[in-house]
Amino acid sequence: xxxxxxxxxxxxxxxxxxxxxxxxxxxxxxxxxLSEIDVPLENxxxxxxxxxxxxxxxxxxxxxxxxAGLIDSRDRRGRESLAYVDRVLRVLFRAGxxxxxxxxxxxxxxxxxxxxxxxxxxxxAGEKAGGTEAAREVLAAIPDGEFxxxxxxxxxxxxxxxxxxAAFEFGLGLILDGLERSRERGSxxxxxxxxxxxxxxxxx
Amino acid sequence: xxxxxxxxxxxxxxxxxxxxxxxxxxxxxxxxxLSEIDVPLENxxxxxxxxxxxxxxxxxxxxxxxxAGLIDSRDRRGRESLAYVDRVLRVLFRAGxxxxxxxxxxxxxxxxxxxxxxxxxxxxAGEKAGGTEAAREVLAAIPDGEFxxxxxxxxxxxxxxxxxxAAFEFGLGLILDGLERSRERGSxxxxxxxxxxxxxxxxx
DNA sequence: ACCTGAACACCGTTCAAGT
DNA sequence: ACCTGAACACCGTTCAAGT
Numbered sequence: 001x002x003x004x005x006x007x008x009x010x011x012x013x014x015x016x017x018x019x020x021x022x023x024x025x026x027x028x029x030x031x032x033x034l035s036e037i038d039v040p041l042e043n044x045x046x047x048x049x050x051x052x053x054x055x056x057x058x059x060x061x062x063x064x065x066x067x068a069g070l071i072d073s074r075d076r077r078g079r080e081s082l083a084y085v086d087r088v089l090r091v092l093f094r095a096g097x098x099x100x101x102x103x104x105x106x107x108x109x110x111x112x113x114x115x116x117x118x119x120x121x122x123x124x125a126g127e128k129a130g131g132t133e134a135a136r137e138v139l140a141a142i143p144d145g146e147f148x149x150x151x152x153x154x155x156x157x158x159x160x161x162x163x164x165x166a167a168f169e170f171g172l173g174l175i176l177d178g179l180e181r182s183r184e185r186g187s188x189x190x191x192x193x194x195x196x197x198x199x200x201x202x203x204x
Numbered sequence: 205x206x207x208x209x210x211x212x213x214x215x216x217x218x219x220x221x222x223x224x225x226x227x228x229x230x231x232x233x234x235x236x237x238l239s240e241i242d243v244p245l246e247n248x249x250x251x252x253x254x255x256x257x258x259x260x261x262x263x264x265x266x267x268x269x270x271x272a273g274l275i276d277s278r279d280r281r282g283r284e285s286l287a288y289v290d291r292v293l294r295v296l297f298r299a300g301x302x303x304x305x306x307x308x309x310x311x312x313x314x315x316x317x318x319x320x321x322x323x324x325x326x327x328x329a330g331e332k333a334g335g336t337e338a339a340r341e342v343l344a345a346i347p348d349g350e351f352x353x354x355x356x357x358x359x360x361x362x363x364x365x366x367x368x369x370a371a372f373e374f375g376l377g378l379i380l381d382g383l384e385r386s387r388e389r390g391s392x393x394x395x396x397x398x399x400x401x402x403x404x405x406x407x408x
Numbered sequence: 409a410c411c412t413g414a415a416c417a418c419c420g421t422t423c424a425a426g427t
Numbered sequence: 428a429c430c431t432g433a434a435c436a437c438c439g440t441t442c443a444a445g446t
Contacts, residue, residue, distance in 0.1 A: 423433090
């Protein structure tokens, strides 16, 4: 607050003429970031829509390393937040996911998306070249002869850069394929003779 | 610090006779939590070992909601941290993962594990019965007629509890199956005639 | 060796006083 | 309507003084 005031050329106390408090500001910030994530709605297959959403979200979280933490520390009741959730679920429902299947798919995907950039050691420089420096530091921290497996990986990436985007899309592909498989499996099972499954209970 | 001192029946300043500072303490805490996660080494197939690790970690992060955030805000150079990474990689290497495949598998799995409990709305009470209260609050926050898809999910879980463990293991299964598939695909491709692939380059 | 009180440089926030 | 200075209740940390 004090720092923000300073940057605006204003005393911290004056901020309270414009916002209710720090929480208010952080909520607004979280919503702003959320609105940067793009969720295609028209003319897309669900898998493609989710892939594009995931990639867009990861980009945002890579640019603003604090963002993922901020968003899931706030609760999900702001308009922007609800609108976002609604858009994502809309895509899944339209693709035939049941209520619980959609909820699970959402949770699985977002766990991965939100967790990814947090896991990744902070890469100071560009995107593609990420990790090299971090790997070198880890390597330096490993005592001689200890932790050979960790050392092996650190040595690998101390040399060649780690392709962050490729790694993300590798995991994303796994998950999307898995969701599709379980969706098909779900409907196949339920479509057996004599079953008149409510669309609500197709999977899980 | 001041609060911690109070609980120990001591002034905050006295803490500095025992620890270097707050950062020191948080590092120790992160390592302590890490050591609670169990990574089976003997007589286990990699998939089983990773599944057990994941379930154990999720349990820890569910019990200590601050832990996942703490751990990935610290850097990975403490002994405990390195030992943990080393154990996990050892399992993967022994199962035939290449260096980069192991690194990717690790990153994908941990992104999911660390992201999961953060994503999940805080469930005040017990594990299995989680989410009901949260769902009701979300439902109450949705304006009439708006966000129909979000409302549909909220309505579902305002009634019946959300099975957190089942949801986690659903996603975990997807990812492990996907990793296995890509591992097999990897070795199949490289084992073609005339190829003498280094074990280091089997996948990705 | 360990504790204490006082102080320092910080926070976010409130509020009476100014314009 | 918006800003300011002063103050309040907090932080983590330092350090001379005590035992």
